[in-house]
Amino acid sequence: MNWSLLWAQLFNGLTLGALLVLVAMGLTIIFGALGVINFAHGAFYMVGAYAGYVAYAATHSFVLAVIAGAAALLLVGIVIERGLIRYYYRRPHEDQILATFGLGIILVEAVRAWFGGISQRLPVPTWGTGAVNLGFLYYPTYRIEVLGIVAVTLVVLYLVLYRTRLGLIVRAGIEDQLMVNVLGINVNRTFLVVFGLGSMAAGFAGVINAPIVTVVPDMGELVLVQSFVVIVIGGVGSFWGALIGGLIAGEIISLTAIVQPAYSEVMLFAAMAIVLILRPQGLFGVQGRQ
Amino acid sequence: MSLLEVDKINTYYGEAHALFDVSLHVEQHEVVALLGRNGAGKSTTLNTVMGVLAPKSGAIRFAGAAVASLPPYEIAQRGLQLVPEERRIIGGLTVEENIVLATLTAEKPWPLERAYEMFPRLAERKRNRGRELSGGEQQMLAIARALVREPKMILLDEPFEGLAPIIVQDLIGVCRKTAEAGQTIVIVEQNVEAALGLAHRCYVLNNGHVVFEGRPDALRKDTDFMHRHLGVEA
Numbered sequence: 406m407n408w409s410l411l412w413a414q415l416f417n418g419l420t421l422g423a424l425l426v427l428v429a430m431g432l433t434i435i436f437g438a439l440g441v442i443n444f445a446h447g448a449f450y451m452v453g454a455y456a457g458y459v460a461y462a463a464t465h466s467f468v469l470a471v472i473a474g475a476a477a478l479l480l481v482g483i484v485i486e487r488g489l490i491r492y493y494y495r496r497p498h499e500d501q502i503l504a505t506f507g508l509g510i511i512l513v514e515a516v517r518a519w520f521g522g523i524s525q526r527l528p529v530p531t532w533g534t535g536a537v538n539l540g541f542l543y544y545p546t547y548r549i550e551v552l553g554i555v556a557v558t559l560v561v562l563y564l565v566l567y568r569t570r571l572g573l574i575v576r577a578g579i580e581d582q583l584m585v586n587v588l589g590i591n592v593n594r595t596f597l598v599v600f601g602l603g604s605m606a607a608g609f610a611g612v613i614n615a616p617i618v619t620v621v622p623d624m625g626e627l628v629l630v631q632s633f634v635v636i637v638i639g640g641v642g643s644f645w646g647a648l649i650g651g652l653i654a655g656e657i658i659s660l661t662a663i664v665q666p667a668y669s670e671v672m673l674f675a676a677m678a679i680v681l682i683l684r685p686q687g688l689f690g691v692q693g694r695q
Numbered sequence: 696m697s698l699l700e701v702d703k704i705n706t707y708y709g710e711a712h713a714l715f716d717v718s719l720h721v722e723q724h725e726v727v728a729l730l731g732r733n734g735a736g737k738s739t740t741l742n743t744v745m746g747v748l749a750p751k752s753g754a755i756r757f758a759g760a761a762v763a764s765l766p767p768y769e770i771a772q773r774g775l776q777l778v779p780e781e782r783r784i785i786g787g788l789t790v791e792e793n794i795v796l797a798t799l800t801a802e803k804p805w806p807l808e809r810a811y812e813m814f815p816r817l818a819e820r821k822r823n824r825g826r827e828l829s830g831g832e833q834q835m836l837a838i839a840r841a842l843v844r845e846p847k848m849i850l851l852d853e854p855f856e857g858l859a860p861i862i863v864q865d866l867i868g869v870c871r872k873t874a875e876a877g878q879t880i881v882i883v884e885q886n887v888e889a890a891l892g893l894a895h896r897c898y899v900l901n902n903g904h905v906v907f908e909g910r911p912d913a914l915r916k917d918t919d920f921m922h923r924h925l926g927v928e929a
Contacts (some may be wrong), residue, residue, distance in 0.1 A: 516737065532743055537748060543704045570799060573788070573792060573795065573799075574796070575798070576785075576787060576788060577785045577788055577791075577792075577796050579787075580785050580786060580788075582786055582805070583783070584779070584783040584785065585768070585785075585796070586766065586768050586771075587747065587767045587768075587771060587776075587777055587783075587801075588768075588796060588797045588800070588840065588844075589768050589771035589772045589797075589799070589800035589801065589844065590768055590773060590796075590799060590800055591766075591768045591769075621785065656917055665735055691786065691787060
């Protein structure tokens with residue numbers, strides 16, 4: 406057994422998990438609060454990476470690239486909620502899946518038409534180059550910074566969810582939209598904000614992961630599938646479920662890869678199946694939510 | 696002009712016709728009971744007035760404005776507040792968060808202390824999650840959520856259902872105190888005696904039709920009618 410390989414894969418699992426947490430968080434809160442399954446969420450992540458790539462090419466500033474990716478997706482989220490998603494709140498999940506799946510294809514193909522199918526690179530920022538000596542492992546500086554960035558983002562998200570009026574409405578809406586409405590709160594307006602912020606998180610994740618992965622039009626597909634597994638494991642609509650589920654998923658994928666990378670996905674789905682059998686509502690899900 | 700005027704509403708569940716030309720009115724400071732057997736249309740009436748269900752025809756005027764088919768949040772913002780039958784406490788939120796949620800869009804919300812004064816039990820439980828409460832505590836919280844909004848009118852849907860008699864007595868006391876302070880209340884209740892004890896006036900519904908309107912003593916006198924429509928033995 407090669408210990409440094411194990412350590413490296415543990416850390417890779419952590420960074421992959423952190424990415425999945427960010428993407429899954431938007432997905433799970435949108436699904437929980439709005440009842441919409443957004444199959445375009447992976448495409449949003451991809452568009453965020455491209456927006457960051459374009460901004461970086463124009464300004465050579467990584468920070469501006471991150472801001473551009475997040476802002477672009479906030480805007481995309483708001484436009485798409487108003488223009489498409491809100492007509493699907495009262496429709497069956499199949500309709501939502503068809504509409505958002507179609508939207509995802511349109512976004513992916515539009516990007517492919519504009520930028521071509523070849524991979525683009527967003528370089529690691531200057532403050533993220535090189536590797537850090539952790540004593541037992543040399544690990545890329547940027548990946549450690551990504552862990553820090555995700556941790557800070559999650560703290561901010563936590564404070565928004567648990568310490569603000571908006572968060573109170575969102576948490577209540579995840580459980581019982583109608584009662585929130587009956588208590589005088591215009592949930593439609595909240596939905597717009599939630600969809601915008603959830604999309605923004607996907608775009609943000611796309612940019613900060615662009616230096617680690619290659620930027621191609623299909624980059625969101627796998628992330629979307631894995632994020633769905635994360636929220637099934639963690640429980641729909643749960644902050645802690647997305648967090649713990651994401652880290653578990655990242656480690657499963659990464660540690661399985663030591664033995665046989667081809668089995669990574671299989672193990673991930675096996676884990677999901679076990680959770681579904683033992684605890685169908687997910688690790689942190691509430692049974693019988695409305 | 697009445698605070699609430701319901702004029703010949705017809706409400707459907709899909710194809711099923713549930714309310715037939717239901718008309719009623721509620722004056723300010725009045726307590727009105729809606730009685731009837733299961734499935735008579737009592738809850739449907741409250742839900743239609745609150746905007747949870749949209750009537751297919753008919754008019755609803757509240758505080759002088761037409762509100763039929765407005766979304767519930769707009770109706771709530773005009774000062775009408777439903778306490779639903781299932782109580783619908785947000786289980787993942789604490790007692791205090793449930794109350795704060797209710798105050799968010801109220802014009803002149805109560806300070807939390809006032810709610811806790813009225814329901815000391817809720818003060819003790821304020822850090823507990825909604826799903827940890829007993830049925831009686833949940834009902835107190837459901838009523839507290841309505842009261843803190845200082846609504847012009849409260850619609851109580853089966854507030855005493857499934858609760859221990861001693862808790863029912865407590866809640867009747869709260870309702871009486873609130874009514875005496877001038878709160879307008881519409882109450883739907885299977886517990887006919889409890890409802891008639893509170894009400895100034897009552898309606899009886901049967902199969903979606905209003906079959907009686909009048910004072911509780913007039914209803915009590917007609918034992919045959921009471922038996923037929925409310926299942927109450929003389």
